[in-house]
Amino acid sequence: MITKEAIEAAHERIKVYIDHTPVMTSEAINALVGANVFFKCENLQKAGAFKARGAMNAVLVLSNEARAKGVATHSSGNHAQAIARSAKIMGIKSYIVMPHTAPEIKKRGVISFGGEIFECEPTLESRETTLQEVVKKTGASVIHPFNDYEVITGQATVAKEFFEDIPSLEVIIPPVGGGGLLSGTALSTKYFSPATSVFAGEPEGADDAYRSLKSGIIEPSQSNSIADGLLTTVGDKTFPIIRDHVKGVITVSDQEIINAMRILWENLKVIVEPSGAVPFAAVLKAKDTFRNKKVGVILSGGNVDLSRAFKLFGL
Amino acid sequence: MITKEAIEAAHERIKVYIDHTPVMTSEAINALVGANVFFKCENLQKAGAFKARGAMNAVLVLSNEARAKGVATHSSGNHAQAIARSAKIMGIKSYIVMPHTAPEIKKRGVISFGGEIFECEPTLESRETTLQEVVKKTGASVIHPFNDYEVITGQATVAKEFFEDIPSLEVIIPPVGGGGLLSGTALSTKYFSPATSVFAGEPEGADDAYRSLKSGIIEPSQSNSIADGLLTTVGDKTFPIIRDHVKGVITVSDQEIINAMRILWENLKVIVEPSGAVPFAAVLKAKDTFRNKKVGVILSGGNVDLSRAFKLFGL
Known part of the structure; x- marks a missing residue:
């Protein structure tokens, strides 16, 4: 609790x-x-x-070891930018899985904070598979948008x-x-x-x-x-x-x-x-x-x- | 000074x-x-x-006697709304001279604060003549938008x-x-x-x-x-x-x-x-x-x- x-x-x-x-x-x-x-x-x-708050808290409570490997999430919205911004502040990498159909403005937002985008199909299954691959490759910590x-x-x-x-x-x-x-x-x-x-x-x-x-x-x-x-x-x-x-x-x-x-x-x-x-x-x-x-x-x-x-x- | x-x-x-x-x-x-x-x-x-500031100050420094007669100005812009708002707060009348060509939204703004609009021609001369008439009739104090x-x-x-x-x-x-x-x-x-x-x-x-x-x-x-x-x-x-x-x-x-x-x-x-x-x-x-x-x-x-x-x- x-x-x-x-x-x-x-x-x-x-x-x-x-x-x-x-x-x-x-x-x-x-x-x-x-x-x-x-x-x-x-x-x-x-x-x-408001997503800036939860993302920042989640990034800050990671251990130094975990944090050094970066953070990852799948989101096409405000959580993606918030994670990229928090990672940039901490000087670590962020890996954002986004459907290739996501609006350009959202992609630009993530890129402006130095986030690395991995495109996937616009289905939950493709998002999750792509995220698992990214994590396997990088060892990044996944930060879920709400759960x-x-x-x-x-x-x-x-x-x-x-x-x-x-x-x-x-x-x-x-x-x-x-x-x-x-x-x-x-x-x-x-x-x-x-x-x-x-x-x-x-x-x-x-x-x-x-x-x-x-x-x-x-x-x-x-x-x-x-x-x-x-x-x-x-x-x-x-x-x-x-x-x-x-x-x-x-x-x-x-x-x-x-x-x-x-x-x-x-x-x-x-x-x-x-x-x-x-x-x-x-x-x-x-x-x-x-x-x-x-x-x-x-x-x-x-x-x-x-x-x-x-x-x-x-x- | x-x-x-x-x-x-x-x-x-x-x-x-x-x-x-x-x-x-x-x-x-x-x-x-x-x-x-x-x-x-x-x-x-x-x-x-920001016009809310100057208008409020000018209305507040008037003597009680002067203030009771209301305030007047000519303006088709933010000063008009600011004067009407200040007058409403003080429970006095406001008389706003506006060219009949002024946008509806500006008129509505003044009316929403209880200001009374006097329409004039869109020339400085007509504005000033109309304002003088209003003042003569009401005894209101003129509050200039900036000078x-x-x-x-x-x-x-x-x-x-x-x-x-x-x-x-x-x-x-x-x-x-x-x-x-x-x-x-x-x-x-x-x-x-x-x-x-x-x-x-x-x-x-x-x-x-x-x-x-x-x-x-x-x-x-x-x-x-x-x-x-x-x-x-x-x-x-x-x-x-x-x-x-x-x-x-x-x-x-x-x-x-x-x-x-x-x-x-x-x-x-x-x-x-x-x-x-x-x-x-x-x-x-x-x-x-x-x-x-x-x-x-x-x-x-x-x-x-x-x-x-x-x-x-x-x-």
């Missing part, structure tokens, strides 16, 4: 390598929602997402900071994909702000967390949403934490995500990617649940091509 | 009504510029621009905060339009960080400050740039301060402004309006001047229609 002390230690460990991101508010958004909404801007985090206790502990520092800056939040709501951020948020809430309720926003087209929470066991789901960071299924390390500590998962359609994203861009003047707008879309959808409450929304990432955003907005 | 104590008092006075905006950095931008660049995010300020010592003192708090958060900046660079932010920045630099050099960025198509600084007297100029917040000419209160304390004005083309704006959106994940990207465009243009220096760039505002921004980006 991840302890309070483990989260505090992780925060101390990663502090100098990450940003203490700002919390923003908007009078117009408060009026629109009918609640007092605070936004934790992890879209402004190093490498553009890893050190990664979860790192992601837990988002909520810890949030509670430090804005005490007595009545609700905290991150998005859920594989559940690293959500399980970390749930644990930090339990330890640092136990009166706060934890909800999560999830795309309708990848609603495994919603259905798993209902049935009590991990349920598979399709993966069909513009929120490309949330298409994965909760893992056997993240789900039990979610099951025990999360009050509810609210699912939203792609159009609701786009609307929420545009409101955030226009009112907060920050760039939020589709996945990052999911919890705010959930707050807009379930206004009655949050009315007059002090609500903490985690904007998890800001990595979206402007041309893609432009198309989503229909401009 | 505006004293150090006056700036400190203004900062105390307005503190609870404005945001202490974050300072952001980007490893990619540092590599691109070859310098250590810090961005003061006034685009994330209340009402989307006002209380406004300048309020804008000076941007640089004061910046120096508090990032000590020993070697350069500070805001944009210049009418010169309220630039003269305030120059004074705060003199008092709080005298070793720092003050530069400014200005659009080529509205280069009155550049030419005035060269000749030593206020020079008129055309007003032709996408940086719609910087089309005004420096005033008789702002220019003497600029002349005495500013090291140089760097002019940039519209294309350079658009390029800078896009780099900021993509790397900092924040929305900056064309005027707000002008100083960074100047830093990119005059890289040699800033090489290896600790440079403080003021991102002055974030109020731009997404559809307009996407058109500027050619998307």
Whole structure:
């Protein structure tokens, strides 16, 4: 079990390598929602997402011997860049397995941090086989994007900071994909702000967390949403934490995500990617649940091509 | 003359009504510029621009009697919204004279803060006549967008905060339009960080400050740039301060402004309006001047229609 002390230690460990991101508010958004909404801007985090925290923690806790051989992962998203950045900071190699179909911008992000890309087919099987080959060849340590206790502990520092800056939040709501951020948020809430309720926003087209929470066991789901960071299924390390500590998962359609994203861009003047707008879309959808409450929304990432955003907005 | 104590008092006075905006950095931008660049995010300020500071200070220093009659200004830009917001906070009326050609989004901004709009022709003469009529009818106090010592003192708090958060900046660079932010920045630099050099960025198509600084007297100029917040000419209160304390004005083309704006959106994940990207465009243009220096760039505002921004980006 991840302890309070483990989260505090992780925060101390990663502090100098990450940003203490700002919390923003908007009078117009408060009026629109009918609640007092605070936004934790992890879209402004190093490498553009909260993933910088878990990756940094996981790399820092490796033994010197293990670390010297480098780190590896398979990811086509923000975790890939976060791992490459953490490796660069530590002066070690990073090996990133990515489907050859991954967007150029994601590849460039990894390369800009000195990561070495290994292309594979866009199937889970090909990803895992390729990753095993890389590990066999290099001896690198694999850092899973979410189903890893050190990664979860790192992601837990988002909520810890949030509670430090804005005490007595009545609700905290991150998005859920594989559940690293959500399980970390749930644990930090339990330890640092136990009166706060934890909800999560999830795309309708990848609603495994919603259905798993209902049935009590991990349920598979399709993966069909513009929120490309949330298409994965909760893992056997993240789900039990979610099951025990999360009050509810609210699912939203792609159009609701786009609307929420545009409101955030226009009112907060920050760039939020589709996945990052999911919890705010959930707050807009379930206004009655949050009315007059002090609500903490985690904007998890800001990595979206402007041309893609432009198309989503229909401009 | 505006004293150090006056700036400190203004900062105390307005503190609870404005945001202490974050300072952001980007490893990619540092590599691109070859310098250590810090961005003061006034685009994330209340009402989307630094103008909230000067407007709030000017409204707060009015006598109770004067304030009760309301405040008035002519502006089609960020100052209009800032005045309307300050008036709303104080529970008084605001009267905003705007050309009937002003964009709908700017009008909506003023109305959302309860401001009353008086439409005029898009000429300086019509603006001033209309403003005089409004004042005659209402007895409201006029708050000029920049040529006002209380406004300048309020804008000076941007640089004061910046120096508090990032000590020993070697350069500070805001944009210049009418010169309220630039003269305030120059004074705060003199008092709080005298070793720092003050530069400014200005659009080529509205280069009155550049030419005035060269000749030593206020020079008129055309007003032709996408940086719609910087089309005004420096005033008789702002220019003497600029002349005495500013090291140089760097002019940039519209294309350079658009390029800078896009780099900021993509790397900092924040929305900056064309005027707000002008100083960074100047830093990119005059890289040699800033090489290896600790440079403080003021991102002055974030109020731009997404559809307009996407058109500027050619998307």
